[in-house]
Amino acid sequence: MDTIYHRLIEALENNESGVMLTITEVKGSVPRHSGSKMLVLDGGQTVGSIGGGRLEHDLMDEARQLLQNPQMKQKTYNLDEDKGMACGGQVTVLFEPFGRLPQLLIFGAGHIAQALAPLAENCGFHVAVADNRAEFATSERFPQVNTIYCDAYETIMPQIEFTTDTYIVIVTHGHAHDEDILQYCVGQPFAYLGMIGSKKKVQKTFRRLREASIPDDQLNRVHSPIGLHIGAETPAEIAVSIMAEMVAVRHGVDVTPVAMKLNQSQLLNQT
Numbered sequence: 001m002d003t004i005y006h007r008l009i010e011a012l013e014n015n016e017s018g019v020m021l022t023i024t025e026v027k028g029s030v031p032r033h034s035g036s037k038m039l040v041l042d043g044g045q046t047v048g049s050i051g052g053g054r055l056e057h058d059l060m061d062e063a064r065q066l067l068q069n070p071q072m073k074q075k076t077y078n079l080d081e082d083k084g085m086a087c088g089g090q091v092t093v094l095f096e097p098f099g100r101l102p103q104l105l106i107f108g109a110g111h112i113a114q115a116l117a118p119l120a121e122n123c124g125f126h127v128a129v130a131d132n133r134a135e136f137a138t139s140e141r142f143p144q145v146n147t148i149y150c151d152a153y154e155t156i157m158p159q160i161e162f163t164t165d166t167y168i169v170i171v172t173h174g175h176a177h178d179e180d181i182l183q184y185c186v187g188q189p190f191a192y193l194g195m196i197g198s199k200k201k202v203q204k205t206f207r208r209l210r211e212a213s214i215p216d217d218q219l220n221r222v223h224s225p226i227g228l229h230i231g232a233e234t235p236a237e238i239a240v241s242i243m244a245e246m247v248a249v250r251h252g253v254d255v256t257p258v259a260m261k262l263n264q265s266q267l268l269n270q271t
Contacts, residue, residue, distance in 0.1 A: 004039050004048045012098065015126045015146070017042045017070075019063040020096045023050050028089030030079060031055075042067055051091065055079060063095060070097035101126040102165045102191065102250065107153065107181050108172035109136035112196070115239035116169065117145050123247060125167065130156045132177075153181055162188035167246050169226065170195040179205050186218045192249045194226035194242060223257045 004020075011018055018041040026034050031051050038056070039047040040063035049056060055077055062075065076092045104120045106113045109131035120127050121144045130149035131137040137150035149156045153172075168185050170178050175197070182195050182205065197205070202224045209219060227241030228248070248255045 004037050007039055007041075007047045008098075011039075011041060013146075015100050015103070017067060017097070017099045019066050020098065021050055021059055021063060022094045022096070023091050024074065024094045025076075025092040026089060027091075028079075030089040030091050032091070040064065040067075050093065051079075055091075059093060063097075066095055066097050070099050072096055100165065102167055103128065103163065104167045104169065104246070105130065105160065107131075107168070107170045107177075109133070109141065109148075110171060110173060111235035112171045112238050112242075113169075114141060115236045116171075116242055117142055119239055119243045120246075121145075123243060125246075128160075131172070132156075133173075153177055154184075157181065157184050162190060164189045164191060166190045167192040167249075168194070169242060169246075171226075175201060175205075179208065182222065183209055183212065183214065186214060186222060190221075192223065192246050193221060194223035194245065196226045196238075197224055199225060221257060223255070228255065 008020065018039060021038045021040065023032055023034050023036045032049070036050045037048055038050045038059070040060055041047075046060065050059065058077070066073070072095065074092060074094045076090060079089045079091065102125050104125040104127045106116060106127065106129045109129050113129055117127050117129060127145045128147035128149065129137060129142050129145050130153065132150070132152050134150050137148050139145075139148060142148060149159070162185070166189065168190050170181050170185070170193075172178050172181065178195055178197065182193075185193055186209075195202075195205070205224075206219055210216070223245060226245070227238060228244045230237070230241050230244070232238045232241040245255050
């Protein structure tokens with residue numbers, strides 16, 4: 001049993017998804033007692049056993065289906081010859097899926113990142129911070145962060161797996177870095193992509209990216225200036241505004257990016 005819990009903790013720390021199966025009730029003759037557990041992970045690995053044979057095969061199939069549509073459920077199985085078992089008993093199994101947390105990538109390890117990282121962790125995000133400065137990208141500055149990248153940004157970005165559940169915040173110490181990272185990330189899968197900056201910076205950055213053949217349908221998804229408009233000034237306040245915007249996106253609330261609200265010709269022609 002300890003092995004199952006150790007692997008579950010490891011899976012949670014590595015942001016893996018899976019299903020914990022537990023026998024909650026037994027009747028008659030059964031191969032395993034109430035409380036027996038098995039772990040089924042998204043990659044196909046299993047830990048433990050709660051019956052073997054056709055029963056366990058059916059349980060694993062059920063678990064894999066729940067990985068596609070996670071929801072807790074309980075199901076009762078009769079251990080008859082149809083299951084290839086002659087026990088004649090009955091087991092009730094509880095399925096408890098655990099899923100990957102949405103991934104937050106913070107590019108830039110400055111004051112805003114320091115304020116944002118713990119907020120995001122408390123809101124259920126798996127947080128990674130990236131910076132090209134060794135004195136900033138440290139576990140001492142980010143004790144709650146799951147992953148810290150320290151290298152040139154162009155080296156870091158290809159190492160990252162982007163998914164449709166990835167949230168990206170660009171708050172580096174240089175406009176050129178912000179633009180390079182935005183140009184790379186806007187072509188990746190993501191749920192949210194925000195870049196810090198004034199409207200003037202956004203206008204200039206978007207103009208250059210259009211000149212680099214980045215299409216409007218990609219740029220229109222960028223939240224920049226970043227965060228909800230709450231009059232934020234300090235790094236902590238800016239972090240709150242960014243976190244609020246990401247939570248809204250996560251829950252399907254309309255927070256249309258500034259790029260889509262502005263008339264495109266105005267965006268191009270502002271000085």
